[in-house]
Amino acid sequence: MKNLFLFVLSLLFILFFGCSSSQKSIKGLSYDPPGSVITTDKEIEQQHKRTISFSLTKVFVSNEFDGGKLNDFYKINDTLYAAEMYAENAPINNSAWFSFKLWSPIKQNIHLVLKYKDGSHRYIPKLSYDGTAWQIIDSSNYFVDTTNNTATVKLHVGLDTIWFSAQELFTSNMYYKWIDELSKKQFVKKEKIGNSALGKPLVKIEISETENPKGLVYIIGRQHPPEVTGAFALKHFVEAIAGDSKLAEEFRKKFKTIVIPLVNPDGVDMGHWRHNSNGVDLNRDWVNFNQRETKIVKESLLKIKEEDNVPVLFCIDFHSTQKDVFYVTSKDLTKEDDEIYNQTMIWFEKIREKNPDYFVNIDTSLNNPNSSTSDSWMYNTFNCPALTYELGDETERESIKQTSSSAAEALMELLLEKVKR
């Protein structure tokens, strides 16, 4: 009996500590299933845009809006429905996006099972009554079934339409509006650098108050459609650089910042999980450049560098995963006299100083400069710090604002100190 007790105890010990230590090594869901890194055009499964209605229960559901994702919706019984979402193609990294609207002339509570093809439930549902103000679903109305990779939610539907979405909607039109608003400032210029495969504008923002910048900062984002928290971080980061602070003004008088905030507008508006309209992961196309969007962004960044003929000093690509993390690209992260390494570490130290309660999570495990991601290409091409800045899927939105705008301040201070030296 005592032996059995000890056995169970040691089993629990192994389970507990075994799990917690393996937890640390989990790099989120950003692994690449075999075949997902081939970047020539692939077939995608088109989603039918439609409104479905149930004549007896008077429930209506629709995916007829940008960012919408709902492949099938059916009734299991009078209060239980199933919503099915299919990845645009497979193999694919699991970023199981869903987004649809519901309403009913009869006020009623319904249950919804969220099911996925080629993926499993990942995002905590967000609700909105106008498509712009969002709240996270109440935990008492949300159950995840990890065995079946599904989730069940309870919703109160009525005449007021409910937007029900994996994350807040941040569609191409919302970007274009934000860019228009930002470019009202006289030191912000916008320019269309080309069109996506489906003809949506790829837009570049230039922020500077000098004709002779001492260097360039490159910022890109939204290669992966569901990565909305990364998009929020990019927005706050850029707004800090274009902001009213003395620091920002001083920075703009010395440097030029180039932002391409939306690299994959087609994927975003199509409600894709990961890929562009050609079924390809754009952030694996930075060696072969098979896709229109990556080619256009690359050429634009090279052209600016050539025209201004000054060094690129820092590159950041914004993404999302389970938790906030900075992926650092470098040839040798242990080399203490490496200027690129040192610059990056000073930036992190400054972010730490500004956010004493925030854990600056640095991951150097993916630092292979030969990978086909944008950060590797930028690192190799411009010989400067090039990072992937990831925000957690469920990181508090206020925390994203705080850390990303202070990360921008930290970068401005760092580069200003560099030119003063």
Ligand SMILES: [Zn+2]
């Ligand atoms: Zn990503």
